[in-house]
Amino acid sequence: MEIESFRGLLTDEGQGLLARLREYNPGEELALATRLRRDHPAELVSAALGQARLRQRARAKFGGEADRMYFTPDGVEQATRTAVAEWRARRFAELGVARLADLCCGVGGDAVALARAGISVLAVDRSPLACAVAEANARALGLAELIEVRCADVAEVDLAGFDAVFTDPARRGARGRIFDPEAYSPPLSWAVAAGRRSRYAALKIAPGVPHEAVPEDAEAEWVSDGGDVKEAVLWFGTEAAQPHRATLLPGGHTLTGGRLADPPAGPVRRHLYEPDGAVIRAHLVAEVAELVGGTLIDPTIAYLTSDALVRTPYATAYEITDTLPFNVKRLRALLRQRGVGTVVVKKRGSAVEPEELRRKLKPEGPHSCTVFLTRVAGAPTMLLGHPV
Structure with missing residues (x-):
């Protein structure tokens, strides 16, 4: 976008065009552009359509206020x-x-x-x-x-x-x-x-x-x-x-923190805690382990486990029902036996792609389950459970 094209949007004519494009539908852009160019300069119409597209993208960051704001693609x-x-x-x-x-x-x-x-x-x-x-x-x-x-x-x-x-x-x-x-x-x-x-x-x-x-x-x-x-x-x-x-x-x-030593690793217990990404990036998993009385499931994996259920905003808690060596056939049979039709697959420390695994499982039934593909004590493992 050139600066002169942008300044054209600030004129009365440009503002009128932007108001007409508030409910802009990308699927109708070609026909809409043709109609608008009958009454307005082509360059101004292009700038207004571009701004309408940017405002739609910006709603994810700015909400409804994006419709009153102005943007560039990089912006x-x-x-x-x-x-x-x-x-x-x-x-x-x-x-x-x-x-x-x-x-x-x-x-x-x-x-x-x-x-x-x-x-x-x-x-x-x-x-x-x-x-x-x-x-x-x-x-x-x-x-x-x-x-x-x-x-x-x-x-x-x-x-x-x-x-x-x-x-x-x-x-x-x-x-x-x-x-x-x-x-x-x-x-x-x-x-x-x-x-x-x-x-x-x-x-x-x-x-x-x-x-x-x-x-x-x-x-x-x-x-x-x-x-x-x-x-x-x-x-x-x-x-x-x-x-x-x-x-x-x-x-x-x-x-806050950053001075605690990494928590020890131990066996998977009743609850699994998945720390928030900001906690992991900040290297504060040890602080969350202290809050929940937990240990790591593996020295290299940022999942915590504890017998206690502790409410904390810094990690999502799951109740674990099964801890099994990774095996697709066994998992598929277990989910069918339990009537599981909705499977949420999470992975950390596993090369298996969640979408590929879901296709192989072909789940059916009224129940749901969360499957964690990870490592426990260095071994490929699948944990089954549900959020609490």
Whole structure:
């Protein structure tokens, strides 16, 4: 999308087109485009249809508010979902931050959440189109007085006078995802240095970052939303007592730690606990083991087992009915005997693909079962049970 095409959407004619496309149906796009081009310039119609498609994709992250916002293809892909941005903004607000520099702001999703938390934001990006979109979003959501957008190289921005800095480096290039942190734009080392110069700072990084790459003076937080790990953030200035944090949304449940030794491994007991992905990424499985009185089923597998049933938001509990060596024929016979027609297959430490196994099982019946394909004491094992 060119910036002039985007600005056309902000005119009265462009706004009228976007209003007509609010209930846009992709299956009717060709016929719709033909009708609209009878009354409007073809370039404007193309821009409006493109924006309608982006808004539909953005609903997964922004909900119904996406219909009032503006996006770019990269912006939809890389923007922080609302729940996660609101959590981070709340943390900044609780630290007493009043003025913040949002570096690499993209379409402004984080700036919006920060402004709604009462924080004055300078949103910076080097892309003129991203800046135009961020500015339009601030106006559309009534936050223009709290969000100033500046098109600049973030390395040239004077950060004096800000209480905090939030940096979200570009982690995608022309060839896709970038795995080397020093190939981020800006590089991780620059963003860390900028964070250390600020009173408070948060630096968004890929969830799969190696723990050895986390600076010793940073608090590392992994955030999941609805069970899916969405991001990792390095915090500076929080003076956290524990180096690692796992935050589970919705709910804002937070587990801290990172100093406990790995729990021992032992036999499978009555209950199996599947830790949330953020807990696993943060290396806090030992903390959950302590909460539930559990042990690992295998030294290399992040499943915990315990005789006790302990309610915790940090892991899903299952009652285990069978612990058997892996054998497809035996499993199929057992499920048929019990009238199991719905099978949820989970795997950790197994090469078997769940969909392939389901096809082989051909389950039938009114009952349901969860099957775990894993290793116990190094041996391929299948565990049968159900969530409790």
